[in-house]
Amino acid sequence: MLKMSVKILIVLSLLMIQTTYSQTVSLNGEWDFITDPNRELTVNSLENINWRIAVVPLSWQAQFTDLRDYQGIAWYRKIFSVDEIDDSKVFLLKFNAVDYLSKLYINKNFVGQNEGGYTPFEFDITQFLHSGENEIVLRVMDPMKEENPTEGISFWHIPHGKQTWYVQNSGIWQNVSLSIKPFQHVKQLHITPTNNGNVVFDGNISKTINEVEEIRIQIIDPNGIEVLNERRTIRLIDNTFHFEEVISNPLLWSFDSPNLYTITLMLGENSIDEKFGFRSIEAKNSKLYLNGKPLYLIAALDQDYYPETIYTTPSEEYLHNEMMKAKQLGLNMLRCHIKVPDPLYLKVADEVGLLVWYEVPNWGQFTNEAAARGSRLLDKMLERDWNHPSLVILSLINESWGIDLQKKEQRAWLLKEFDRVKQKAVGRLVVDNSVCWGNFHLKTDINDYHTYWAIPENKNQFDKTIKEVAARPKWLFSEFGDSQESGDEPLLISEFGNWGLPKLPERLPWWFERQFLDIEVSMPKGTHDRFIEHNLDRVFENYNKLAEESQRAQFRALKYEIEKLRMTPEIQGYVITEFTDINWESNGLLDMWRNFKIYADELQLIQQQDVIIPRPVKYNYWSGEEIQIDLYISHYSNRDLADQKLEWNLGDEINGSIDIGGLISADVTKVNSLKLTLPEVLKSEKVKIDLKLIDKNGNEIAKNFVELFVFKKPEEQKREISVYDPANNLNSFSNSLSNDHYLSESSDIVIAIIIDSKVLDMLKKGKSIICLVDSTTKLPEFFTGKIISRNEEWLDGNWATNLNWLRDDNLLFNDISFEKTFGFEISQTIPKIVLTEIPPENFEDVLAGMFVGWLHKNSAYVFQIKAGKGNLIFCTFPLAENYPTDPFAKRFLQNLISYIQSDQFKPSTIWTLN
Secondary structure, X not given: OOOOOEEEEEOOOOXXXXXXXXXXXXXXXXXXXXXXXXXXXXXXXOOOOOOEEEEEOOOHHHHOHHXXXXXXXXXXXXXXXXXXXXXXXXXXXXXXXXXXXXXXXXXXXXXXXXXXXXXXXXXXXXXXXXXXXXXXXEEEEOOOOOOOOXXXXXXXXXXXXHHHOOOOOOEEOOOEEEEEEEOOOEEEEEEEEOOOOEEEEEEEEOOOOOOXXXXXXXXXXXXXXXXXXXXXXXXXXXXEEEEEEEOOOOOEEOOOOEOOEEXXXXXXXXEEEEEEOEOOXXXXXXXXXXXXXXXXXXXXXXXOOEOOOXXXXXXXXXXXXXXXXHHHOOOOEEXXXXXXXXXXXXXXXXXXXXXXXXXXXXXXXXXXXXXXXXXXHHHHHHHHHOOXXXXXXXXXXXXXXXXXXXXXXXXXXXXXXXXXHHHHOOOOEEEEEEEOOOOOEOOOOOEEEEOOOOOOOOHHHHHHHHHHHHOOOHXXXXXXOOOOOOOOOOXXXXXXXXXXXXXXXXXXXXXXXXXXXXXXXXXXXXXXXXXXXXXXXXXXXXXXXXXXXXHHHXXXXXXXXXXXXXXXXXXXXXXXXXXXXXXXXXXXOXXXXXXXXXXXXXXXXXXXXXXXXXXXXXXXXXXXXXXXEEEEEEEOOOOOOOOEEEEEEEOOOEEEEEEEOOOOOOEEEEEEEEEEEOOOOOOOEEEEEEEEEEEOOOOEXXXXXXXXXXXXXXXXXXXXXXXXXXXOXXXXXXXXXXXXXXXXXXXXXXXXXXXXXXXXXXXXXXXXXXXXOOOOOOOOOOOOOEEEEOOOOOOOOOXXXXXXXXXXXXXXXXXXXXXXXXXXXXXXXXXXXXXXXXXXXXXXXXXXXXXXXXXXXXXXXXXXXXXXXXXXXXXXXXXXXXXXXXXXXXXXXXXXXXXXXXXOOOOOOEEOOO
C-alpha cells in the first residue's frame, strides 16, 4: 500500500495541496490555449507552439477580442504534478460545462469525449496519471454557423439558445475541478420531499462492493437544529439505492421564507452534502398554487448574460446581489431564457427565495438528431438540478424555435416529449411550447402567450390582446385536432415589455459595435453621433439625460400593461421582458451592469401580491371638469382583507377615503369609482392622485398612484381661420373649429391637409399654412421628406421601442408640455404618420418627433419651414379628428395658430418658391 498523502502542484496557478482525505481541488485559473482553425494540430503536435494564456472558466469570445466571432477548434492545456498516489483513491476530473464537443487527453492518452455545451461531465483519470508531472489537454470543437457540418455536427442541429442573437459561447465556460475520492463513493443523491414531511432519497455510487452497505444520515433544519441522525442500511441494485425518511412538521420553502434543509450522507470515509426544501407547485382550477396557496406570478425574463463574462457567472456574490434586486423590484420568479444557467444560479435562488422557470436552449432546425439532443440535455438538466426547490417550471420549446408545428410528425414528437418530461420532472410544471402569435400549444401545464406593443401608441391593441387571451381562444392550441387542452391551465402573459435605453459609461462596451442580424434599429454604434446630428442635444442635456427619459417612458408603458393584466381576473401572472438589458437589447428592468433603472421604487409598488389598480376613464381633462377613475384591487396575499378602506389624495388639500368590504382571495375586485371635480388651474399641469389600501388596524397593505393631465381652458381669442379642403375631408372639423374661430377664406392662416399648387401660391403670397398631415396628404416633388405610416419599417415601436420627444422650450408647446417626452396626454392624439428622410441639417426645425431603438428612424411629427414669403408647419398629430373631444388636441391647435405668426417662428429650413 502506498502512502496516503497526495501532493498536487498546479503549475500555472502555483497552487500546492497536500491531503490525506477526500477533497476537491479547483483547476480554475490560467490554462494554455491555442486555436486550430485549419484542424492541423493533434495531441502529439502541441509542443513548441505559441500558446496564449486563457482564463478558465470563461469563453474564448469573452476574453479575446480577435476571437469574438470565432467558432471551430481550440485546445486547452494544464500541467500539474502528482506524488505518491494512493491506489485506494480515484482522481475524478470534472468540467461543469464546455461548449461544445470536448475530447480529453491525459498525458497524451485519449480518455473520452463529451458532446453538449451546458451540463457537467466527469472522467476517472486515475489510470492515466503517474508520479511527477502530468498534462491535461482538452480539444474543444464548437460547430461553425455554416451550411456544412463541422466534423459531422451542424450548429443548427445543436441546442445553442440565443447565442446567435448576442454573441457565441465557446470553450470552457464553467468551473473545472479535480476530486480525490475513495474508490467507493456516493456520486449523486436526489431528494424528493413532499410537504407532509415524507422525503424520498435516490442515489448512486461509484462501485458496488457489498450488496448491503451501512450509511449514516444527518439532517439539519433551516434553524440549524438537527432533526435526524441515524445509521441505516441500504441495498444496492446496479450501483443505485433508495430509501425514505419522514421529517415532522417541516418548514416549507417559499419566496417569503426560503427554508432549506441540509443532509449529510456518509458512506465509509466518503460523505456528500446536499440542500433541499419542502415546497409544492400546482396548476389547477386555472390558477397557480405554491404550497397549496394561490400564487400570482410576477416574473422577468432573464437572459443570464453578463457585461464582461458573457455566459459565465461572475461570482456567487454577483448572483446574490442581482437576485436581491429582483426581489426588491417585487419579482418572485426569474425565467432563465433558453439557457441552462450555472449551478450557482439555482443555489442562490434557493437561498434568497426566488422561483425559477428555465428552458431547453433551442436548436435551429428540427431533425430527429436535434430533438434527441434536446431530450438528452433536458435529462441532464434535471439530473444536475433535481434538489433545487426554486426550480418550478420547465419549457421544452420557445415560440416554436427549432420545430415546425405545421408538420404532424413534429407535433407528435412534442406531445410525446411533454408526456415523457412530465412523468420525469416530479413536482414541477412543464410547458410544451411558450407561445407567440403564429404558433400554439399542444399539451401544457400552463397556457402562456407572448405579446409586444408600444404604449401608449397601441394600448388599445394591448387591451384587445389581453381580452382575447383571457377568453381562451382556440388559436392558443393546435387546431389540427391533436391538442390536449384541459381548459383548466392557468393563463400567463409570459413575455411583454418595452425598451428603456441605458445610461452609458464614458468607455463604450465592446458590443456597441454590433447589431442583431440586419435590423438597423438594434445597432448602438453611432448613437452619440445621431444624438448630435438630429439636434437631440437641443432637447436633452446629454445622451444620459435622454436615457433617463427613455426609462421613464418604459415605466409608463410597463405600469399600464401590468395594471391591465392585474385587473383581468383570468390572467394569473406575467413575465416582463426582461430582467436586465443584454447588449443592444434594452428592455431590462436593470441595465446590463445591474444598475436599477430610474423607476425602481415606483415599479415595486405594483409588483406585489396585493395591488391597487386605478384605471382612468380618460387621461385629459379641462380644469373644473369631473374625473372618473375606476378602482380595482387584485388580492393574492394570505392577508385577511375583510374590512379595509382605500385612502386617496390629490396634493395636500384634496383627499378622501372609500370603505371597502371583503375582497375575494386570488381574484380581482372592482371596488368603486373615484369621482371628483378638478380645481380650476391657471396653468396646465400633470396631477398625481395617490392611493393607499389600509386594513382595519391601520396598516398599509398597498399603494399606487395615477397621473392625469389638467388643461387650462382656452381663452376667448377668436381669429380668422381658413380651411382649405377641396376634397371635403374636413367638414366635421370645420364645424367644430367654427365654434372657436371665424372661418374666412381671406384669412392669412390656412389649415390644409395637402400641399398642392394652390397652397404653394398661398405661400408665395405670404400666407401661413398649417398642414395637418394624414394618409391622403400629397407633398411637392421637390420636398425630400416622405410621409410614411407608422405601421411600416419598425416605426410602430412594438419591438424596439420608440421615444416621442418635443422641444419643450418652444412656444408651440407652451402650457401643454409636461416633460421632454410625450406620455399619456397624447394617448388619444398619437401620430399614425411621420415625416421621414428629413436631412439631419434640417432637424433644428423638427419641433417634435420620434426615434426607434438606438436613435434610429429619426422622424418628425412637427416640422417648420419658411416657404417663399409664407410660413409652413407640417403636423402629423391627428388634431382634426380629435379637436372636439381632446383637450390636448384643442390646445395644441390653438398653439399652432398662435405660433405660426409669432416672432418666435424662425425656421432655418427654406423653400424657395418661384
